[in-house]
Amino acid sequence: MSATAISTPNIALIKYWGNRSNELRLPAADSLSMTLNTPTVEITVDYAEDLIIRSYESDGAEREMTEKHMARFAKHLELTRQYLTQIGAEDAIPASVQLTIRSGIPPGVGLASSAAVFSAVAKAYVGLIASSIILTDEQTSVIARLGSGSAARSIFGGFVTLENTGRNGMDGAVAKQVASEDHWLLHDIVIIPSYDEKKVGSTEGHAIAQTSPHFMERIEAIGSYRQKDCIDAILAKDFEKLQKVAEEDSLNMHHVMETSSPPLQYLTQDTHRIVDAVTRLREEGHLPVLYTMDAGPTVHLLCTDEARMQIVDFAHAQEGCTIFEASVGSGSKIIQK
Numbered sequence: 001m002s003a004t005a006i007s008t009p010n011i012a013l014i015k016y017w018g019n020r021s022n023e024l025r026l027p028a029a030d031s032l033s034m035t036l037n038t039p040t041v042e043i044t045v046d047y048a049e050d051l052i053i054r055s056y057e058s059d060g061a062e063r064e065m066t067e068k069h070m071a072r073f074a075k076h077l078e079l080t081r082q083y084l085t086q087i088g089a090e091d092a093i094p095a096s097v098q099l100t101i102r103s104g105i106p107p108g109v110g111l112a113s114s115a116a117v118f119s120a121v122a123k124a125y126v127g128l129i130a131s132s133i134i135l136t137d138e139q140t141s142v143i144a145r146l147g148s149g150s151a152a153r154s155i156f157g158g159f160v161t162l163e164n165t166g167r168n169g170m171d172g173a174v175a176k177q178v179a180s181e182d183h184w185l186l187h188d189i190v191i192i193p194s195y196d197e198k199k200v201g202s203t204e205g206h207a208i209a210q211t212s213p214h215f216m217e218r219i220e221a222i223g224s225y226r227q228k229d230c231i232d233a234i235l236a237k238d239f240e241k242l243q244k245v246a247e248e249d250s251l252n253m254h255h256v257m258e259t260s261s262p263p264l265q266y267l268t269q270d271t272h273r274i275v276d277a278v279t280r281l282r283e284e285g286h287l288p289v290l291y292t293m294d295a296g297p298t299v300h301l302l303c304t305d306e307a308r309m310q311i312v313d314f315a316h317a318q319e320g321c322t323i324f325e326a327s328v329g330s331g332s333k334i335i336q337k
Ligand code: PMV
Pocket: 011, 012, 014, 015, 016, 017, 031, 112, 114, 115, 148, 149, 150, 151, 202, 203, 206, 294, 295
């Protein structure tokens, strides 16, 4: 018995930062992202006596699994089994499995690999148990979220929210599709200034977000207008409105990060230089482009199809940076069961 699924990262326009439950990865606020069409991660799950994880890079090289990685997958499997028990599918998944991960994501490039990995794992689990229970995509998003909050959003294609349901248990937040990948052709031109591994991962970062004096202000802003403005901008394909709200939210998340204790400084001089340069380019050329940064120095430039070539040229003119190009994608899929 085995099942295979593929998935991709997503880029958040309203960022998820901070939890109301760290264990269950229940976010303190709603978030919203665009699912990307590339790079892909493919994961096969098989029955096994013990938990085995084999992870391969795109060049076929096997990646070493640290104890911390193993513990995260083990915890995720345990939580998944608890969730399945709650929805009436006790023991649908065995207590141990073998996961074979084939990642097309260049390591350490600031492209959310945990989002692609845990959404693919969730889909693969759902494929494995399809003969005993059929899960909806919202239920699948809960399983993805238990491994990485942002992974919940990669279950769907297009433009996707992660929303609090008002409940406190495992199903306290689910992903929902706002608009499909056919709604609006946007591109994400990714400028990667540095390949250095980040020192503080997002799991640790979420856990200290509340220590920032600006955290509550951020949660209130998302709840009162930002998430809604972002949804409205996407539905109306209003790029200017999307740019304003997405940039405000990204800078605000970094303000929270930089004022938490200990402070987290993910943006570098290179990030600020690229952001200043793209802002000037936008003003001169009236280009539909916006910048947004996750937990690292990488700059994501989202743009419409008409601006794509100019933004690609701009990206390649940034010295010492690696460039990656993606567009809106269709979300995770079971490819064999
Ligand atoms: O899913 P996590 O725990 O890796 O958190 C993702 C955090 C950000 O990438 C910074 C924001 C987001 O919403 O993707």
